[in-house]
Amino acid sequence: MTNKRVVIVGGVAGGATCAARLRRLDEHVEILLLDRGPYVSFANCGLPYYVGNVIQDESKLLLASPDLFKKRFNIEVRTRSEVIAIDRVAQTVSIRDRATGHDYSEPYDTLVLSPGAEPVCPPWPGVDLPGIFTLRNIPDSRNIREWIDTQHPEKAIIVGGGFIGLEMAENLAHRGIQVTVVELANQLMPPLDPEMAEYARRHVLSHGVALSLNNGVVGFEQSDGDGLIVRTQSGITFDAGLVVLAIGVRPETKLARDAGLEVGDRGGIRVDGGMRTSDPHIWAVGDAVEAKNIFTDQWELLPLAGPANRQARIAADVICGRSSRFDGVLGTAICGFFGLTVALTGETEKSLRRAGIADYEAVYLHPNQHVAYYPGAHPIHLKLLVRKSDGLVLGAQAVGEADVARRIDIIATAIHMKATAFDLENLELCYAPQYGAAKDPVNMAGMIAANVLRGDMDLAPWSNLSAGKAFLLDVREPHEFQAGAIPGSRNIPLGQLRSRLSELPLSEEIWVNCGVGQRAYYACRILAQHGFQVRNLSGGFQTYKTLYPAL
């Protein structure tokens, strides 16, 4: 046995999972789990909901106690125990007992680092003022709750419009606080393509959250009352009784760096497929490590619980001599706020452009989550990316009020299995009226992409719309057209198209739109067979409104 003693640093998702898996694989190894905080194995994804009082009982966030680890897994847990140094030669860690301040060391045969990531907190003037918080652990969330309960802030500023920022916006609104989100980028939820994030923008606005996009914080001051003044780059100042910084997280790598372990360009601990660091006795998992993107093979930071769990299991396997490998990340993520769900998996147009990849096609569609004739139908706004050369599914983004996770999970599974658009067309998915449609939204996405790949329909480049090079044809009914249309477009309803072909130019490209893209597809098929050069503006006027939201 080479693993007489495994020491694990960090007892939340990655560390706790790794410890439990180690015990299942090896009943005899000694396992010591250290965490500098007061708890191990707590539900950090639940923290915003504890602040919002959606989860009312703090004890629900504690998934496993040190006592349970001892009894069930024969694992020794020490909380309030901070590892402050690693001696790789002696194979020991120095531990500070945060209750007593006493330092001591413990030997290891194998060391697992699962220190997580810390909230980014820039050195802005006044950032340490009371009422300004970050959110990483139970004490943080308890502090925000107590601040709300005792100070009764009327207004809150959330700095950062990403996933956590929007979850916090919902939860603070739920506490009756008027929320403003300040975001440096010109969109919410920066991992998304901007037109997909536009749905989130509209939705939070419609729920009374104020937004200040394209704007950054420059500092904080105490106001004359007992509140805060938030100064921003735009010159606007905001009054707030509460500020939450949700700008993102940064891998905790000080311990690893100090010990001379390799750290990657993205700032995470570098590991191999077996989650081993540059030291053969040290493994690392979770938010502190870099992971390879499955498609681009680029190193990424993806601080999410699912991959952390997989990495932890794989590290335990490899420590126990198994050959498991972490295959990398797709980037599947989901966020809900005010009844809207936003989810994505795989690549976005942003990530493809960043990786210099142009061999792709993007299709938009807006199907209902189930048949329209059954009560309660809601649209899912879906963007699917496929590789143009062979149809490989690259990624998807979806926004809607119902059954969004399901469609992204189907596509995440498809990507994992290297499916193509032609597979998506033919998936045999659940259908009854309250659950879907005979052609599920995912089938529809596959069909649209496959139509493009087979050459049955060309897509028009939305980004060139304003160049004015094409004849814009809108095939909706006149009352729809009159309620709002793409400037410069000409209306011929689909039902009249065959009899009005003479009104269309043979010498010019015709770009067709309708409401969501379906009638335009029918029109494209008619026109192409009559010799016109024709392209579909994918997703129709629905997509137009997100690409050109000012209109």
Place this chain on the structure above:
Amino acid sequence: MTNKRVVIVGGVAGGATCAARLRRLDEHVEILLLDRGPYVSFANCGLPYYVGNVIQDESKLLLASPDLFKKRFNIEVRTRSEVIAIDRVAQTVSIRDRATGHDYSEPYDTLVLSPGAEPVCPPWPGVDLPGIFTLRNIPDSRNIREWIDTQHPEKAIIVGGGFIGLEMAENLAHRGIQVTVVELANQLMPPLDPEMAEYARRHVLSHGVALSLNNGVVGFEQSDGDGLIVRTQSGITFDAGLVVLAIGVRPETKLARDAGLEVGDRGGIRVDGGMRTSDPHIWAVGDAVEAKNIFTDQWELLPLAGPANRQARIAADVICGRSSRFDGVLGTAICGFFGLTVALTGETEKSLRRAGIADYEAVYLHPNQHVAYYPGAHPIHLKLLVRKSDGLVLGAQAVGEADVARRIDIIATAIHMKATAFDLENLELCYAPQYGAAKDPVNMAGMIAANVLRGDMDLAPWSNLSAGKAFLLDVREPHEFQAGAIPGSRNIPLGQLRSRLSELPLSEEIWVNCGVGQRAYYACRILAQHGFQVRNLSGGFQTYKTLYPAL
């Protein structure tokens, strides 16, 4: 052009889809769509909900009118036009105009048969009495609605406890009618394995529906009042003001048989992968045809809208000279009633046994649809079947009150892509507290199966439980054990197991159970490493209660 004129018989899912696809592929072909009923392209899956007044407006069931077919697709639709014969030599069909009774014929170059399936209606005495209905089309559902509105039945008998029968049970209960379901089999929802159908049985009972399983109807009589008496095999008679026959459907093949087209052993029109019948000018799609099961390669009848739609598109493709092929069916299906969702995809133990396949392993699990600490968690009872020799995912059944379709759709996608349990383990699925768990139920199912396949855990054969050959160990806490346990089992809580190993036999197989299987897995790992012969009773006491429901 060989397709100068395509005649399509049947204008619901398959026929209408095929017609529209044909037009998109060929702007110049002449398309004639015939249906003997008053409507085409109606939502037959919505009919039970129209009876239940969940869908209140009949016009919502009409998805496309003959006028829309003409305007949008340049397709001629003739309703109330029944094709009564095919002359394959002359390539004509004889049509009866049901409005006038006049017969005439129309020529075809290509004929597409999409006649659907008709409800089974055995020749029971009294089956034609007023108040006894089947449900196939809009007039049928209108008749049932009118019967309810005018006769105000207090009690209804539904004959058949399959998908449609249970949808009807919910909808009649929704109309305030006391419902009894009479089912010949000893379980509801016969496609499911019986222990999974047990959840459905308990659920409908808890919603006030009475059940008479293992019982068949023998006849109907008019009662002294204005109701019906339903006589059954068991000798029990039921009073009813309304009877709905939901025993299943049978392919409509008279036209095809009369024309000498090949019909398969299962009673459906036989077609090749291009949906072509034994006549090279005639195609057939939808509920009237047999389809090959993807895994067993056996012919099956699967009267569902999704496959009908795919078949219709493929028929149109092939008619237009494309090389599309229908790859067969998984059997994905879903049904909801009284807030419960039951869904399945791929093989069941029943279907595997029927096909003589023994190379499989079945795992049970009962995870919540999302983390337990977020409000509103509900269990999903999940059964996964994998091939034992290589882990190939064969099928899954799931029952629960939330997010069941999502998990079955993920697994349907996995089966389509020939995924293994090892793939399911590593899928990167959507997770935030209100949407799932870091280890999604599908990941969990994969992990359990993979544990078995890797030899980390053996499963005990539930079916041999009563043989009394094993030592039964229950590792739950004493209060759980006392509230109900497997007869003859011995309780040692997991937390005490390591210190009480001496109480266990080394010479005998130990079968371990807990609540849902997780603690038993931990116990198995401990015991196996201490030299015991140990097996997990998959899914624990939860599964036990469905396998031995009388207890």
